[in-house]
Amino acid sequence: MRLEGIETVRRILCVFPRYTSSFGTFEYAYPLTDGVQAFMPPQGLLLIAAYLPANWPVRFIDENIRPATAEDFQWAEAVFVSGMHIQRQQMNDICRRAHRFDLAVAIGGPSVSACPDYYPSFDYLHVGELGDATNDLIARLARDPSRPGQQVVLRTADRIAMSDFPIPAYELAETRKYLLGSIQYSSGCPYQCEFCDIPGLYGRNPRLKTPRQIIAELDKLRECGMTDTVYFVDDNFIGNRKAAMDLLPHLVEWQKKTGYITRLACEATLNIAKRPEILELMREAMFVTVFCGIETPDPDALKAMHKDHNMMVPIMEGIHTINRYGMEVVSGIIMGLDTDKPETGDALLAFVDQSRIPLLTINLLQALPKTPLWDRLEREGRLIDDDSRDSNVDFLLPYDQVVSSWRKCMEAAYQPEKLFARYQYQCDFTYANRLKVPVSPEMKSWANIRRGLIMLRNIFWKVGVLGDYRKVFWKFALRQLRRGDIEGLIGSAMIAHHLIMFARAASGGQQNASNYSIRLREAAIPAE
Ligand code: SF4
Numbered sequence: 001m002r003l004e005g006i007e008t009v010r011r012i013l014c015v016f017p018r019y020t021s022s023f024g025t026f027e028y029a030y031p032l033t034d035g036v037q038a039f040m041p042p043q044g045l046l047l048i049a050a051y052l053p054a055n056w057p058v059r060f061i062d063e064n065i066r067p068a069t070a071e072d073f074q075w076a077e078a079v080f081v082s083g084m085h086i087q088r089q090q091m092n093d094i095c096r097r098a099h100r101f102d103l104a105v106a107i108g109g110p111s112v113s114a115c116p117d118y119y120p121s122f123d124y125l126h127v128g129e130l131g132d133a134t135n136d137l138i139a140r141l142a143r144d145p146s147r148p149g150q151q152v153v154l155r156t157a158d159r160i161a162m163s164d165f166p167i168p169a170y171e172l173a174e175t176r177k178y179l180l181g182s183i184q185y186s187s188g189c190p191y192q193c194e195f196c197d198i199p200g201l202y203g204r205n206p207r208l209k210t211p212r213q214i215i216a217e218l219d220k221l222r223e224c225g226m227t228d229t230v231y232f233v234d235d236n237f238i239g240n241r242k243a244a245m246d247l248l249p250h251l252v253e254w255q256k257k258t259g260y261i262t263r264l265a266c267e268a269t270l271n272i273a274k275r276p277e278i279l280e281l282m283r284e285a286m287f288v289t290v291f292c293g294i295e296t297p298d299p300d301a302l303k304a305m306h307k308d309h310n311m312m313v314p315i316m317e318g319i320h321t322i323n324r325y326g327m328e329v330v331s332g333i334i335m336g337l338d339t340d341k342p343e344t345g346d347a348l349l350a351f352v353d354q355s356r357i358p359l360l361t362i363n364l365l366q367a368l369p370k371t372p373l374w375d376r377l378e379r380e381g382r383l384i385d386d387d388s389r390d391s392n393v394d395f396l397l398p399y400d401q402v403v404s405s406w407r408k409c410m411e412a413a414y415q416p417e418k419l420f421a422r423y424q425y426q427c428d429f430t431y432a433n434r435l436k437v438p439v440s441p442e443m444k445s446w447a448n449i450r451r452g453l454i455m456l457r458n459i460f461w462k463v464g465v466l467g468d469y470r471k472v473f474w475k476f477a478l479r480q481l482r483r484g485d486i487e488g489l490i491g492s493a494m495i496a497h498h499l500i501m502f503a504r505a506a507s508g509g510q511q512n513a514s515n516y517s518i519r520l521r522e523a524a525i526p527a528e
Contacts, residue, residue: 065174
């Protein structure tokens with residue numbers, strides 16, 4: 001659904017800020033691909049772009065692909081920006097650049113919705129989700145696009161139902177330049193983990209699109225050239241289990257119709273392992289990865305952070321159950337918890353070995369505004385505002401000890417031998433459980449084969465010939481080649497390369513210990 005009834009025409013420039021190097025954006029893998037330059041198309045800005053009046057020309061720039069130029073700013077009558085806390089400096093930088101052209105700049109999205117104070121220079125703050133504030137912003141710009149005399153804060157009181165959301169304007173994004181496609185079915189999560197800002201921002205009662213909308217979005221992503229892997233960015237795919245069960249048969253049908261060329265991935269709580277009926281349908285719909293916020297293998301720590309639902313099934317059993325349905329588990333891990341002890345790092349490494357999970361995002365605890373953790377630490381006087389640190393939390397263990405333990409874990413977990421052994425396990429015991437599908441014309445298409453060949457060439461040259469861990473790589477690669485598992489080889493080698501390179505930089509102190517830390521981020525602001 002688009003906003004209708006506005007006659008005036010305004011040219012809107014939507015700019016998505018750059019990310020700095022981060023564990024979760026996989027940029028060390030990009031040179032091994034056939035031209036990937038960014039992680040995922042941003043849902044929020046593309047949604048707003050689709051919601052604007054149909055007669056308003058929109059230009060979308062993702063600064064992870066290229067910076068907005070003077071010509072872009074000269075073309076525009078107003079600028080829209082959106083992003084997360086980690087992009088705060090970059091968003092403020094876009095605002096500064098737009099103001100040089102005397103353009104009104106509006107900011108929306110999760111960061112400003114949680115912390116309007118972070119953005120004093122913007123002309124319009126759009127706080128909350130798509131709704132009456134969005135309509136108000138559009139009406140104001142239609143009346144007068146010039147900069148208002150002082151900052152205007154617009155807060156959504158009346159949200160638009162997700163079932164009325166338009167399809168994000170994927171056609172504006174250069175989809176082939178993204179590692180993953182993105183799609184959103186639901187918003188919000190029924191749980192209340194202490195460190196998480198999702199329930200505070202989006203509510204505990206998940207809101208939903210309809211299966212028809214999702215199928216239309218998948219069709220559009222395909223039309224726009226995104227065929228590889230599409231990631232459901234929902235905070236918790238099974239936040240509403242009935243809704244997941246309603247959607248999955250439609251995804252299965254869509255995969256049958258389109259030749260199973262698209263792989264699906266999502267985020268879900270580990271108690272998904274208790275739902276074989278959901279797991280079976282996910283297998284049939286070709287879900288290949290589930291990100292689970294395991295956070296810690298320590299039951300006392302899970303209790304303390306109110307994540308007891310992770311213990312509804314013993315953690316190892318849960319992981320192996322998901323693997324049995326062909327899905328690799330990716331795990332979030334947090335270090336620096338109040339329950340951590342000097343031996344926590346060793347326990348974590350034992351968990352990595354035992355779980356055989358290849359990809360774990362190991363972060364230091366960071367307190368985000370609008371979370372119970374923030375409120376508690378504020379009461380206890382344990383929030384530290386110091387950009388030179390990797391976390392704003394005053395840990396109970398000494399800070400240097402926690403950071404050094406994090407570095408050691410990164411170094412040990414991503415030793416090439418250990419990582420490829422975990423990937424070998426996944427190839428043998430997880431990927432082997434995936435649905436066997438006939439080779440469809442889409443898979444045999446020249447475009448698909450060409451992409452695979454380019455990636456293989458890059459991997460063989462940059463890792464197999466030039467890489468310093470080439471012996472470990474070839475041991476893994478030859479085994480996969482003998483089996484004809486080209487997909488497993490390409491996927492594992494690409495991600496493994498990122499993990500190894502990132503972990504080396506991290507253990508040498510050149511990467512942040514938290515996805516949310518702003519240490520080192522200044523350098524990432526793009527030059528004009
Ligand atoms: S289950 Fe995940 S999304 Fe839900 S509150 Fe906990 S961390 Fe946040």
